[in-house]
Amino acid sequence: MTKKAAAQLTTYLADLPTVRLVEMVVSQAEHDVELRTQLLLEAASAGGGPLDVSSYRRSFSDALKSGSANRRDYARTSGPWARAVTGVVGQIGDLLPDHPAAVIDIAEYALGRVDVTMSRVDDSSGWFSQITAEIESIHLRACEIARPDPVALAGRLFALDVDSEWDILYDAPSRYADVLGDAGLTELKRLADERWNSLSDAERASAERGHFHLVKIREQLAKASGDVDARVELLAQDLSYPYDYVEIAEVLIEADRGDDALAWAERGLAAFDDTDHQMRGDSRLDDVALAGWAERGRTAQVDELVWRRFTERPNLERFQRLKRWTTETGTWAEHERRAVALLEERGAANAAAAAKRPTPINRHVAARIPAPATHDDLVSVLVSEDRLDEAWTVADEHGASLSVWMELAKASEDARPLDAARAYARDVEAQIDRKKTWTYERAVEQVAQIRELYERGGDPSGFETYLADLRHRHGQKTKFIRLLDEAGLRPV
Secondary structure, X not given: OOHHHHHHHHHHHHOOOHHHHHHHHHHHHHHOXXXXXXXXXXXXXXXXXXXXXXXXXXXXXXXXXXXXXXXOOOOEOOHHHHHHHHHHHHHHHHOXXXXXXXXXXXXXXXXHHHHHHHOOOEOOOOHHHHHHHHHHHHHHHHHHHHOOOHHHHHHHHHHHHHOOOOOOOOOHHHHOHHHXXXXXHHHHHHHHHHHHHOOOHHHHOOOOHHHHHHHHHHHHHXXXXXXXXXXXXXXXXXXXXXXXXXXXXXXXXXXXXXXXXXXXXXXXXXXXXXXXXXXOOOHHHHHHHHHHHXXXXXXXXXXXXXXXXXXXXXXXXXXXXXXXHHHHHOOHHHHHHHHHHHHHHHHHHHHHHHHXXXXXXXHHHHHHOOOOOOXXXXXXXXXXXXXXXXXXXXXXXXXXXXXXXXXXXXXXXXXXXXXXXXXXXXXXXXXXXXXXHHHHHHHHHHHHHHHHHHHHOOOHHHHHHHHHHHHHHOOOOHHHHHHHHHOOOOOO
């Protein structure tokens, strides 16, 4: 608005009767959520009388239901919606100095409404987590100022945490420990134990979110009390996964009870090693046991476990774990020879199995089937050990997947630039075959890199031969050729 327009409008409004002005503002507020919320909240705290808590509740609820979050076809959060909600949250926070007890009431209501609304609205943008955190922070500050009855507060915190569908007031025992004091924490524990004891065995084993929150608040209470054995007992109620044993071991390690931690890790290994559990061989559990054995000089057990894990799934990741642990035990040289030999055997077995597979009669179908990457793991391991000559020999003889060719090329840019260029040329063809603008652009970038590698290898004429052949074979792909021209990749 220009200064002249503002002056004209000011003069006009100043001459209007108060009743007319009120009618205009109310009419506008009916359609403008932010204006309506602002006016209602200002009215709720005006006049020096008691604070109108219900107005703040209603304003927060209206803001939650405003904008795209209220659509029936696709209710979702958005930036404008979040600004409206956080605006109300900010005004609730402004009440802290003078009305902390009322803020506790309003914030708890707001958290309840958030929990309900999150189940109905798509929050892919993630606004709810920020809004929830802001309300929780205001609630905690209000409790620190007002110091409500700790037993009553414990009851409300328990309900908001355990009975909510989402993570509302998660970790309340530690965050509110100072406000709750001994009396409040005792009440929280009583409520948690009472709820737990009311569940059947089947319900306790349930993965329902409500039970998850109940389990977690019991663990948090045990942690707050400093009772290590109580924490272990609670964690040991569900040992469905190897990582459950890791959590117990971590609690014991934190309490400087390393022997007990190792015993639990060994129990975990024994519980899953002879099963087909999907998480069998969890490296996190292995690491607890391996570290415990290494500290106690039990190197034979370290070697046995990491070698067994490698033989179960001989790949780069497990090769590197084998190297890490057997280097500590001083047996890496022996294990490296065994590991590479095993990878060679597996590669040969894979190649033999692939050779027995029937070839499609249709030659066009057969041409589209990529050659089996039988020796990928071996090539990756040789690259990781900087044994590039051996890696190239294996890759050239047996082939490799494109990603492994790229690993080999990147590692060889300095030592074998011409071989690296040859490998990168495979990626150029793969990108061109996808026939997208962005893949053409990537292919052109790769061609430029290939030129640098030919120059580094002392064979610039070799690049000209490669480029001429590339342009000839893909000459009808005009967009690709144009991009090559724009990048200065033309024949000399």
